[in-house]
Amino acid sequence: MNETTPPLNCQLCQQKDISAFHNLNNDELDKIGELKTCVAFKKGQMIMHEGARPQGVYCIHNGKAKLYRIGTEGKEQILRFITRGDLLGYRSILSDEPISASVSALEDTFACYIPKSSFFQVIEENPKFSLNVLKLSCHELGEAGKMITSLAQKTVRERLAEILLILHATFGSDEEGFLDIKLTREEISNMVGTATESAIRLLSEFKDEGLISTQGRKIRVENALKMKNVASIYD
Amino acid sequence: MNETTPPLNCQLCQQKDISAFHNLNNDELDKIGELKTCVAFKKGQMIMHEGARPQGVYCIHNGKAKLYRIGTEGKEQILRFITRGDLLGYRSILSDEPISASVSALEDTFACYIPKSSFFQVIEENPKFSLNVLKLSCHELGEAGKMITSLAQKTVRERLAEILLILHATFGSDEEGFLDIKLTREEISNMVGTATESAIRLLSEFKDEGLISTQGRKIRVENALKMKNVASIYD
DNA sequence: CGATTAATTGATACTTCTCAAATCCTGTGG
DNA sequence: CCACAGGATTTGAGAAGTATCAATTAATCG
Numbered sequence: 402m403n404e405t406t407p408p409l410n411c412q413l414c415q416q417k418d419i420s421a422f423h424n425l426n427n428d429e430l431d432k433i434g435e436l437k438t439c440v441a442f443k444k445g446q447m448i449m450h451e452g453a454r455p456q457g458v459y460c461i462h463n464g465k466a467k468l469y470r471i472g473t474e475g476k477e478q479i480l481r482f483i484t485r486g487d488l489l490g491y492r493s494i495l496s497d498e499p500i501s502a503s504v505s506a507l508e509d510t511f512a513c514y515i516p517k518s519s520f521f522q523v524i525e526e527n528p529k530f531s532l533n534v535l536k537l538s539c540h541e542l543g544e545a546g547k548m549i550t551s552l553a554q555k556t557v558r559e560r561l562a563e564i565l566l567i568l569h570a571t572f573g574s575d576e577e578g579f580l581d582i583k584l585t586r587e588e589i590s591n592m593v594g595t596a597t598e599s600a601i602r603l604l605s606e607f608k609d610e611g612l613i614s615t616q617g618r619k620i621r622v623e624n625a626l627k628m629k630n631v632a633s634i635y636d
Numbered sequence: 637m638n639e640t641t642p643p644l645n646c647q648l649c650q651q652k653d654i655s656a657f658h659n660l661n662n663d664e665l666d667k668i669g670e671l672k673t674c675v676a677f678k679k680g681q682m683i684m685h686e687g688a689r690p691q692g693v694y695c696i697h698n699g700k701a702k703l704y705r706i707g708t709e710g711k712e713q714i715l716r717f718i719t720r721g722d723l724l725g726y727r728s729i730l731s732d733e734p735i736s737a738s739v740s741a742l743e744d745t746f747a748c749y750i751p752k753s754s755f756f757q758v759i760e761e762n763p764k765f766s767l768n769v770l771k772l773s774c775h776e777l778g779e780a781g782k783m784i785t786s787l788a789q790k791t792v793r794e795r796l797a798e799i800l801l802i803l804h805a806t807f808g809s810d811e812e813g814f815l816d817i818k819l820t821r822e823e824i825s826n827m828v829g830t831a832t833e834s835a836i837r838l839l840s841e842f843k844d845e846g847l848i849s850t851q852g853r854k855i856r857v858e859n860a861l862k863m864k865n866v867a868s869i870y871d
Numbered sequence: 872c873g874a875t876t877a878a879t880t881g882a883t884a885c886t887t888c889t890c891a892a893a894t895c896c897t898g899t900g901g
Numbered sequence: 902c903c904a905c906a907g908g909a910t911t912t913g914a915g916a917a918g919t920a921t922c923a924a925t926t927a928a929t930c931g
Contacts, residue, residue: 472790478784478785495770496777496778531763532730535766536731538770539730542777542780543728545780545783546705546736548780549715549784550715594787594788
């Protein structure tokens with residue numbers, strides 16, 4: 402499932418169809434292939450740094466990362482998780498603002514790097530790609546609105562349940578059913594927007610209630626349906 | 637400052653330069669002028685309805701509105717305020733998702749309506765406009781990230797101060813120095829993400845501390861600099 | 872001008888955070 | 902591969918921040 406480095410030829414890329422490049426034809430893909438370079442990030446390494454001016458965008462080929470802002474008191478707030486097919490850095494480049502959130506690798510990650518000038522070139526010459534990016538940012542904007550409403554109105558317990566479901570949807574589970582992402586309790590609470598101890602206490606509650614089981618740092622969602630109820634998600 | 641209805645000719649529109657149509661040439665503006673119609677909304681009237689499928693976008697000519705989501709328990713969460721030059725409905729149309737937030741007029745509002753098909757036509761034919769909308773949504777995405785971080789990490793007191801500064805920046809003040817927007821205390825707390833009584837209590841504190849003064853529903857920010865400190869804003 | 876809705880304040884309950892201490896786990900270097 | 906140091910997790914206790922409920926006063930709109 403996870404080969405290592407991305408192919409030089411974008412036509413052969415396994416992530417093509419789930420990326421912002423999904424409906425480009427072969428000629429268009431070749432053009433991007435010529436402009437890109439491949440980059441590897443070790444676990445823990447920064448992929449983008451808040452406040453900087455990005456020189457290009459990354460298309461994540463494989464691996465996992467977190468996108469976060471540093472708030473007052475230096476506490477990190479995770480805005481979302483990043484996985485294969487995700488496009489990074491375009492927000493800052495297109496709005497011509499400094500990078501508003503950092504990204505760091507949660508495990509070894511490979512990405513394709515497209516320099517700013519090349520990215521703009523593709524955006525300007527290729528309306529189809531431009532529309533893809535537009536759709537992408539509009540979708541993320543909708544998700545951000547949901548997150549704002551949750552943070553403002555839901556309890557920590559509801560939000561934790563919500564995040565566990567998001568992790569499940571984003572990263573899936575391994576052969577034993579554990580969430581296929583290794584996060585510290587602190588990272589979980591930095592997404593939920595709560596103190597680490599509060600998240601831990603609620604995870605214990607969830608365990609007692611049979612909603613999850615844990616094994617060290619690993620978490621398995623035992624009852625997604627019940628979890629949805631806890632998260633007050635009705636859809 | 638506030639004429640009534642928008643002109644039929646977009647070239648003459650006073651909001652042209654602050655809208656997503658700001659750098660289009662006269663031919664391009666004329667084309668949009670042919671496609672649009674003018675719509676008036678009375679105070680309190682809905683401009684867009686959460687869950688619906690929009691049939692077009694609105695460019696706000698004058699007036700004020702709130703953009704909000706209904707959360708669990710039916711409580712409204714205001715995501716942002718809308719004023720002249722703002723574009724509405726494009727998020728849903730471009731991401732091909734149902735409208736994720738309602739908009740209702742806070743005072744009588746005039747807008748230009750551009751049907752979905754025409755909007756797509758302009759997006760596809762006019763890369764400059766497409767890039768404008770892209771910039772717009774990327775900018776809003778950055779703002780949403782800030783709001784998420786505030787909600788997750790700041791106290792209600794800090795957030796209330798932040799909102800008062802946002803209201804000041806968005807709507808300015810009248811000749812007496814009062815914020816030029818009439819909101820109920822409930823609406824303020826629906827932006828802050830808190831109970832109405834909590835917002836009221838904190839406004840009383842702010843009054844005692846000389847940060848604001850009030851006259852009925854009207855609020856005047858007396859000390860913006862000190863307010864920034866209260867909001868923990870350092871920039 | 873009166874009816875109705877909004878604003879305000881008080882009292883109390885509940886949620887969540889902070890600090891502290893003990894235990895567990897993980898990654899690293901030998 | 903194993904042991905160990907240091908960080909992460911867990912639980913408890915108490916403090917702080919917010920929400921809720923209730924009652925009164927003030928403001929708004931027809």
